[in-house]
Amino acid sequence: MxxxxxxxxxxxxxxxxxxxxxxxxxxxxxxxxxxxxxxxxxxxxxxxxxxxxxxAVFRRCPRCQERNIVREAQFVCVFCDADLPAEWNLHQAADPEPP
Structure with a gap:
């Protein structure tokens, strides 16, 4: 949990x-x-x-799929400079579709 x-x-x-x-x-x-x-x-x-x-505020980058820790409210990927989502999205990419 x-x-x-x-x-x-x-x-x-x-x-x-x-x-x-x-x-x-x-x-x-x-x-x-x-x-x-x-x-x-x-x-x-x-x-x-x-x-x-x-x-710690975590977000997954929608462009490169890397995990990020958001620092100083800057929602920008540290790996590829893409904008990060405002809402938590870490397990969405890996979660299977519901039946």
Whole structure:
């Protein structure tokens, strides 16, 4: 449902999540996957931030199909300079057509 990086720290005798991001260049989850990540942490009984402390915005280039991390709200492919879509589109190219 989500993926990313987490930093754990020990506070008052318990482990807590201090920082959490959706930075995963293999899975490239949208920032909207935070609720799934928060739910998993809640089920484990881990205290955590109220949201992602670092957000990565991923897009697939429609021209060259490369994965990009959008930096400073510049939706331009770093590989071929094509415009990137405004909406998350990472798994659309690889997903099979519905029956």
């Amino acid at each position: 989500s993926a990313g990086e987490m930093t754990f720290v020990r506070r008052a005798g318990e482990w807590v999540v201090a920082e959490v991001s959706n930075q995963s260049t293999g899975y490239c989850p949208d920032v909207a996957t935070w609720p799934a990540m928060a739910d998993a942490l809640d089920q484990l009984g881990l205290r955590h931030p109220d949201g992602l402390t670092q957000e």
